Amino acid sequence: MSKRQLAMVMDLNKCIGCQTCTVACKTQWTNRNGREGMYWNNVETKPGMGFPKKWEEQGGGFDANGNLNEGVVPSRYNDYGVPWDYNAAEIMKAAEFKAQTEPRGGPNWDEDVGAGDFPNSYFFYLPRICNHCSNPSCLAACPREAIFKRDQDGIVLVDLARCEGNRMCIAACPYKKIYFNPKLSKSEKCIFCFPRIEQGLPPACADQCVGRIRFVGYLDDVDGQVHKLVNVHKVALPLHPEYGTQANVYYVPPMSGPRRFDKTGKPIEGSERIPRAYLESLFGPAVHDVLERMNAEVEKRKTGAPSELLDLLIAYKHSDMFRLGKPRPGFKLPVMK
Amino acid sequence: MSARLIALLVVALAPGAWASDAFFATEVVDAVALPQAPSGVADPAWARVPGKAFTLAPQRTLRLNDKLANEALAAPGVSEVLVRAAHVGPALVVLLEWSDGAADLVRDDEVNTYADSAAVQVPVSFGPGLRLPAISMGDEAQPVRLWLQRATKTGSQLSALMAAGFGSSTRQGPATPREGTMAWEAAARRWRAQFSVPLDAKAALVPMSFAVWDGARQERAGNKRLSSWRFVRVPGRTPDAAYVKAMAWGFSPGDLGDPQKGKVLAEAVCVSCHHLPGRAIAPVGLAPSLVDIGVIATPGYLRESIVSPSEVVLYGPNPNQHYDKSQARDPNGAYPNNDGFRWFTVGADGKRTSKMPSFAGFSAEQLGDFVAYLKTLDGKGSTP
Numbered sequence: 254m255s256k257r258q259l260a261m262v263m264d265l266n267k268c269i270g271c272q273t274c275t276v277a278c279k280t281q282w283t284n285r286n287g288r289e290g291m292y293w294n295n296v297e298t299k300p301g302m303g304f305p306k307k308w309e310e311q312g313g314g315f316d317a318n319g320n321l322n323e324g325v326v327p328s329r330y331n332d333y334g335v336p337w338d339y340n341a342a343e344i345m346k347a348a349e350f351k352a353q354t355e356p357r358g359g360p361n362w363d364e365d366v367g368a369g370d371f372p373n374s375y376f377f378y379l380p381r382i383c384n385h386c387s388n389p390s391c392l393a394a395c396p397r398e399a400i401f402k403r404d405q406d407g408i409v410l411v412d413l414a415r416c417e418g419n420r421m422c423i424a425a426c427p428y429k430k431i432y433f434n435p436k437l438s439k440s441e442k443c444i445f446c447f448p449r450i451e452q453g454l455p456p457a458c459a460d461q462c463v464g465r466i467r468f469v470g471y472l473d474d475v476d477g478q479v480h481k482l483v484n485v486h487k488v489a490l491p492l493h494p495e496y497g498t499q500a501n502v503y504y505v506p507p508m509s510g511p512r513r514f515d516k517t518g519k520p521i522e523g524s525e526r527i528p529r530a531y532l533e534s535l536f537g538p539a540v541h542d543v544l545e546r547m548n549a550e551v552e553k554r555k556t557g558a559p560s561e562l563l564d565l566l567i568a569y570k571h572s573d574m575f576r577l578g579k580p581r582p583g584f585k586l587p588v589m590k
Numbered sequence: 591m592s593a594r595l596i597a598l599l600v601v602a603l604a605p606g607a608w609a610s611d612a613f614f615a616t617e618v619v620d621a622v623a624l625p626q627a628p629s630g631v632a633d634p635a636w637a638r639v640p641g642k643a644f645t646l647a648p649q650r651t652l653r654l655n656d657k658l659a660n661e662a663l664a665a666p667g668v669s670e671v672l673v674r675a676a677h678v679g680p681a682l683v684v685l686l687e688w689s690d691g692a693a694d695l696v697r698d699d700e701v702n703t704y705a706d707s708a709a710v711q712v713p714v715s716f717g718p719g720l721r722l723p724a725i726s727m728g729d730e731a732q733p734v735r736l737w738l739q740r741a742t743k744t745g746s747q748l749s750a751l752m753a754a755g756f757g758s759s760t761r762q763g764p765a766t767p768r769e770g771t772m773a774w775e776a777a778a779r780r781w782r783a784q785f786s787v788p789l790d791a792k793a794a795l796v797p798m799s800f801a802v803w804d805g806a807r808q809e810r811a812g813n814k815r816l817s818s819w820r821f822v823r824v825p826g827r828t829p830d831a832a833y834v835k836a837m838a839w840g841f842s843p844g845d846l847g848d849p850q851k852g853k854v855l856a857e858a859v860c861v862s863c864h865h866l867p868g869r870a871i872a873p874v875g876l877a878p879s880l881v882d883i884g885v886i887a888t889p890g891y892l893r894e895s896i897v898s899p900s901e902v903v904l905y906g907p908n909p910n911q912h913y914d915k916s917q918a919r920d921p922n923g924a925y926p927n928n929d930g931f932r933w934f935t936v937g938a939d940g941k942r943t944s945k946m947p948s949f950a951g952f953s954a955e956q957l958g959d960f961v962a963y964l965k966t967l968d969g970k971g972s973t974p
Contacts, residue, residue: 258922290701312657319913319925320875323657326702333701387924393910394655396811397757407922417759419811420702424656433701472922499923 254387258407259445261459262468262482262489263380264505264566270364270378272296274458274467278382281446281457287436290333292360293443294458296380300368300531303379304360305332305429314390314427315497321393324424326433334358368531372514375526377507379535380466382458383430383443384491384500385409391442394425406471407501408445416440427496452584455575465568470576472501477576478565479503486562488543490536505566506532506540508547613838618642618795618821621675627683628676630771631782636685641674646688646802646815647885647969651726651878652756652907659808668885668969669815671708671800675822682787682822684710686800690781693774694805696742704805707814708772708783709738711799714752718833721894722797722819724902725886727753731902735762737785739770741805746772746783755905756812794827795834818888840889840961847955852963855956856880859949867967875907875931877946884967892961899946906933 278294297303305311305327312324327333336359337352344350367376385402389409392400399415400422402408411422411431418438422431431442446456454460459467470477472484482489482505489503509525532540547562554560568574622639646669653660672687686708696705713723714733721732728734733754739746748770753759772783781802789796801816803809821837823829839845861869863877883892894901914928934942952960 254920254924255922287698313655315913319915319928320873321655321911323655323660325657329699329701335699387920387922388910388913393908395908396654397759398908417811421655421811423701435698435701438696499919499925501922 254402255407256404258387258472258501259385259450260470260472260479260483260501260503261382261456262479262503262505264466264468264568265377265379265507266505266566267464267466268296268378268380269464270296270298271463272361273461273463274380275360277457277461278443282444287434288432288441290329290335291432291434291441293430293432294380294382295360296378297361298364298367298376299379299535300376301363301366303381304362306334306358306362307332308429309427309493311429312427313425313429313496314493315388315393317497319388319497321390321425322427324427326420326423327429329435331357334360334362369526372518373526375510377527379492379504380458381428381430381492382456382502383409383445384428384498384502385443385445386501387499388497390425390427390496390498391422391431394421395419396421403447406445406447406450408447408450409442410444410447411440411442413437413439413441427493427498428500450577453578455577459575465571465574468568468574474576478574479576481561481565486546486565488547488562490539490543492535494537494539504536505547506536506543508544508551610834610838610842612843613834613841614823617838617841618823619673619675620823621677621682621825623825624676624678624683627678627681627786628685628784631685631773631784635676636674639674639676639685641672641685641687643670643672644800644817644820645669645885645969646671646800646817647882648815649726649812649886650882650969651880651886652812653874653879654812655911656808656813659810659813662807662809663813669802671802671817673800673820677789677824680789680791682789682796682824684785684787684798684822685782686710686785686802687780687782688802689779690802690804691779691806693741693776693781696740696747704803704808704810705740705742706781706805707738707740707803707810708781709736709801710785710787711736711801712787713797716797717793718830721901722837722888722891724755724904725799725816725818725888725891726756726904727759728755729902729904730754735787737787739772739783739785740767741772741774741781744769746770757905757908789824792827794824795829795837796822796824797837798822816886818886819891837888837890839893840965845958846889846962846965847958847960849959849962849966851956852959852961853966855960856963863946873931875911877933878904878906880964880967882967882969884965885969887964889961889965892964893957895946896949896952896957896960898950899944899948900934900942903934903942903944907931 274294283291295304314322337354337356369375397415399412416439420433422440431440434441455469459469468478470479474480483503489505491500509527512520513524515521550560550562554563619642628635648663674685676683694706697703711734723732723734736751738749747767749767750762751759797819799817799819801814803814861871863872865879867881909927912928912931913925917926934944
């Protein structure tokens with residue numbers, strides 16, 4: 254649909270769930286004007302319900318024949334969650350400390366809960382932004398064709414002048430990454446920080462990532478690290494490829510980490526803490542091949558042999574992770590007063 | 591074929607004796623002249639204005655993708671709107687009244703609720719020699735003007751729009767909606783909304799259609815209930831006889847034939863692309879569904895669609911709703927759209943031609959049977 258495609262690769266082995274990306278995005282774009290409840294970037298714990306709650310069960314995307322699926326628009330009260338206050342005044346009079354309204358959800362509602370029984374419990378973090386899909390189902394659903402995909406970089410944007418707030422896009426997005434702004438009565442979403450991209454800068458979430466997990470570049474840029482991870486080493490996979498939208502955020506799947514313990518507390522040799530079936534449910538059957546290849550690469554590196562793949566994933570130089578062209582001469586980031 | 595020619599053709603082909611009484615009795619609201627515009631829906635002046643009830647059918651011609659809204663469509667959704675009209679100087683003031691289970695208002699604290707709404711639609715141009723616009727928000731040759739009210743805590747948001755086909759509506763005037771006049775009568779569980787439509791100094795028979803949205807049924811955008819084109823007669827003016835005759839085709843007993851014969855014909859030729867009640871063989875979205883077409887379309891439009899399908903080329907759904915997995919992906923992984931689901935082809939000159947073949951070869955009798963059957967599709971039929 255577009256001439257070029259920007260993509261992001263996120264290495265889940267390095268995400269520590271610090272939410273710096275979430276805050277970078279929020280302060281840049283969504284802390285005002287009816288966007289307060291939106292998280293264009295969120296980090297959720299997997300396994301878990303995520304944000305909005307159980308988004309994976311709310312339909313959308315395309316069926317196996319390439320036809321748009323039906324979907325559901327989540328509720329603010331039940332699925333996204335609304336902030337609540339505590340009875341701060343009353344506790345000074347020895348009242349029980351409690352929330353003033355019943356807490357029902359939030360962007361990190363089930364953070365660090367995960368799955369599995371002690372001592373074999375497990376979880377990992379999954380940062381999510383709009384996938385700027387190659388076949389976006391939000392774009393396909395809009396009866397007014399108010400959503401478009403930019404030719405020069407494949408960024409998917411809502412034309413707010415055409416948007417009538419009908420929310421068919423929200424029902425259609427299987428990742429639930431379009432949000433309704435109830436103050437403006439328009440739908441809004443991650444814009445891949447296109448004003449920054451146009452200045453040669455990476456999106457705020459990627460720039461601020463303390464774990465250096467995010468690579469940003471064009472898929473067809475053969476010297477770029479995104480291209481190398483996705484197309485050469487083939488270790489980065491889209492989330493839920495079965496949704497049929499050809500997502501352009503790619504994830505390096507989490508390697509299993511520590512072994513499982515047996516009843517006596519001894520590690521089980523060759524066991525994996527995160528079930529493969531669970532990873533397959535997120536990243537598709539290709540995840541097995543990717544993990545075998547990454548494990549082999551680690552073993553190879555242990556022998557002292559060089560590994561371009563591991564060097565890439567270590568991300569020695571932050572600036573090498575972004576290939577977006579040179580910033581405009583004299584350009585300075587605007588400073589918020 | 592030009593719009594003018596079609597209108598003449600429809601008149602010339604109209605078989606049998608013709609009387610306009612039935613048309614005026616069922617399709618036309620007689621406006622009452624008032625010295626000044628009613629101040630709102632509660633103005634006692636409205637008590638002197640008789641109303642006429644029109645059937646509304648759920649929009650099922652084109653299926654959208656909201657699961658809950660589509661589930662609501664499966665339940666019977668046919669309802670009525672009572673229309674009153676007053677002629678006040680250079681305007682027609684129209685009062686719509688309809689029943690609803692509860693008042694659903696615009697909210698700024700929830701993101702998956704929808705407000706009860708109502709709209710009136712009027713062609714930009716109408717009169718002798720001109721056909722009516724497509725009921726689904728007009729078409730490129732015949733655009734429409736629309737006025738929309740969405741219920742709020744204090745009344746309603748009123749927007750003026752123009753459109754030239756499904757999905758093309760564009761707001762006119764100020765970006766922020768003005769305050770409209772819409773009021774909920776809790777005891778009767780009825781909405782009333784007043785609209786003001788500018789009136790040409792000569793117009794005597796004004797085509798108008800109506801739509802309402804029930805927020806509780808997740809209705810918004812194309813998920814709504816609508817009427818076919820109806821008319822408001824301006825008091826003291828005489829409608830052009832030829833225009834009345836063209837608009838009224840299909841409302842006299844002699845115009846239409848045997849719906850049973852028409853059903854046999856329709857089930858033989860239509861179902862490979864269209865859905866008929868209980869007969870859904872074609873993939874969803876391949877062509878307009880006809881399950882409610884009798885409520886939504888006028889007999890003249892149905893006849894024209896069969897004889898000359900490219901006179902009005904419906905735009906259809908967003909072309910990206912279906913992609914073609916048998917084709918190669920582009921370098922970014924995107925599949926091309928499946929143009930099999932487009933309702934038209936585009937020529938080298940950019941002109942759209944409907945994919946529906948013309949059935950101009952049918953006899954006048956067969957056409958009458960066909961339209962008679964399609965007019966029986968009253969929105970109560972099962973969804974495929």
